[in-house]
Amino acid sequence: MKIKQLSVFVENKTGRINEVAQILGRHGINMTAFSLADNADFGILRMIVSDVERAEQVLREAHFGVSVTEVVCLSCANVPGALSEVLDGLAKEQVFIEYMYAFSEGDTARVVIRPTDLDRCIEILQHCPCCLISKSILKQ
Amino acid sequence: MIWNPTKECMSREDMRRLQGERLHKLVERVYHNTPFYRRKMQEMDVTPDDIRSVDDIVRLPFTTKQDLRDNYPYGLFAVPMSQIVRLHASSGTTGSPTVVGYTRRDLAIWAEMTARCLSAFGTDCNDIFSVAYGYGLFTGGLGLHYGVEYLGATVIPMSSGNTAKQIKLLHDFGATAIACTPSYALYLAEAMAKTGIPREEFRLKTGIFGAEPWTENMRREIEHKMGVNAYNIYGLSEVMGPGVSHECEYKDGSHIIEDHFLPEIISPETLEPLPYGEQGELVFTTLTKEGMPLLRYRTKDLCSLTDEPCRCGRTNVRMSRIVGRSDDMLIIRGVNVFPSQIESVILEMEEFEPHYLLIVDRVQNLDSLEVRVEVRDGFYSDEISKMLALRQKLSARLQSVLGIKADIKLVEPYSIERSEGKAKRVIDKRVLQ
Incomplete structure (x- = not known):
């Protein structure tokens, strides 16, 4: 249920994200999802990749600052109001979300959630109208 | 106007004699009252009787x-605390600050010599001064x-900060002179x-600037x-x-209050005295100070001295602008x-690598x-807020140690140059010319 997310610290410099993408590409690592959070000086690139351990290793070798955190990934119907139902469930149970990002394709939408309390979040999501995605699916 | 012509326009010969007498008395005082100096002099096999003229200073x-x-x-104080009436302490330094103690007479001399400076700037009892140096442990404000x-002029004890209020009072009080750092003057x-x-x-006509190096530009x-001079x-x-020391109307070097402070220029490498005209490290001996007299204090400021008479009529030695630090x-x-x-702050924090680069600019x-x-591996986070908190933690610690705010920039691993020898840790973009 828990999925490992790789975060990379990048300075706000042209081409930095591309360098990350190139390195991963060279090592045959696929990015399933990513998002970038930034402020004036730096950004944090958060990614779900096909091989976290390997990605972490190659990026570290290339002198990137990396960290691995566990997140939860769910899929729900790509229709109006679907996400809201899921989030309602979390809000009712007082689960705080640090950040989230999402992408959709066809009938399904996938959402990555980084809650403060991961275990509690997973427990609640299991009773929500959505499917939790396991690691094996993402590797494909 | 020359405030104290007797002292400021003394012949070189008389000045040297006066300095010699005062130096002898000073050495006697510190030898008997400051164990630190007695020990140092004993190690060098010098007694107060060996110091008879200014030429003997090289033996100290x-x-x-x-x-x-x-x-x-208080280790360098030469009088009991009962005679110390004021303490000042220097701004941020590694470890302990440096403390200075003044006797009543020291303060009287300080006020008189500052009045000499102000008089040389063309101000008098009709002027209204806004003193915008910090008041407190720093000597700028109270000095x-x-x-x-x-001088008999009017003082507005403004202190530093609160620019809007500074401007209002300069305007409303009809201040004719302001004293502050040159960089703050530009900002103001x-x-x-x-x-x-x-x-x-505004009625401002005179600006008195110091406490940091500045340029003709x-x-x-x-x-x-x-709109000030x-x-x-x-x-x-x-x-x-x-x-x-202070400039006069000719602004051609700063006149040293030589009857109280004996200046020397030395080579920072060999510590040998250098002749007038040569650039080196400025050294002062406090000829008349009672509270904390100092022998040959190394200022680390680099400049040169001249004893050429100045057009203003003062005969004391002048120092050039400070060109750097040793x-x-x-x-x-x-x-x-x-x-x-x-460096010591960064080294104490496990969250950061021991590499840093300082960029000073104006x-x-x-x-x-x-x-x-650079953030140390293991402390990178997926959350911006955690990274910002890391930055804030360092910022707060630096501010408490330095006394000023620094902008912290977190950079990627290995982006700061590593070097075996002397790493370039400081880039000073301010141009002093």
Whole structure:
């Protein structure tokens, strides 16, 4: 249920994200999802990749600052109001979300959630109208 | 106007004789009252009787800022505490600050010498001074304050900060003179222009600037923007405070108050005295100070001296502008900053790599300090807020140690140059010319 997310610290410099993408590409690592959070000086690139351990290793070798955190990934119907139902469930149970990002394709939408309390979040999501995605699916 | 012609226009011969007599008395005082100096002199096999003229000064030991720290707080005082009436302490330094103690007579001399400076700047009892140096442990505020009172002029004890109020009072009180750091003067001048109040409504005519190195270009800029005649005043807490030397109407070097402070220029490498005209490290011996007299205090400021008579009629030795430092100390917004202080803060924090780069610049006429650091592996986070908290933690610690705010920039691993030898840790973009 828990999925490992790789975060990379990048300075706000042209081409930095591309360098990350190139390195991963060279090592045959696929990015399933990513998002970038930034402020004036730096950004944090958060990614779900096909091989976290390997990605972490190659990026570290290339002198990137990396960290691995566990997140939860769910899929729900790509229709109006679907996400809201899921989030309602979390809000009712007082689960705080640090950040989230999402992408959709066809009938399904996938959402990555980084809650403060991961275990509690997973427990609640299991009773929500959505499917939790396991690691094996993402590797494909 | 020359405030004290007897002392300021003394013949070189008389001055040397006076300095010789005072030096002898000073050495006797410290030999008998300051164990630190007695020990040093005994090690060098010198007794007070060996010091008869200014030429004998080369036989005396040097004093450094480290000596002051090692003897923190009162170890170098030459009188009992019952005779000390005021304490000042230097701005941020690694470890202990340096403490200076003044007797009543020291304060009287300080006020008189500051009045000499102010008089040389063309001000008198009709002037209204806004003293915008910080009041407190720093010698700038109170030093100028009592000098203005001694002169008989009016003092507005403004202290630093709160620019809007500064401008209002300069305007409403009809201040004719202002004393502050040159970088703050530039900042203030721009803020004054932004208020939209016509410059004619201000009565400012004299600016007294010091506590940090500045340039002829800055002088022109301040004079142009603020409409004042800008003068340099030099001093350092360890020796006395502001007023150790000052410019006159000719602005051709700063006159040293030589009857109280004996200047020398030495080579910072060999410590040998250098002749007039040569550039080296400025050294002062406090001839008349009672509270904390110093023998051959190494200022670390680099400049040259001249004993050519000045057109103003003063005969005392003049020092050139400070062209640099013989150590790595930076003066940022008037505050002394040693890269080693920043280093020690970073080294104490496990969240950061021990590599850093300091970038000093002047942005909108105010000194800025940027500290670039790398976060240590294991402390990177997926959350912006956690990274910002890391930055804030370092920022707060630096501010408490340095006394000024630094902009922290987190940079990627290995982006700061590693080097085996002497790493370049400081980039000072401020141009002093």
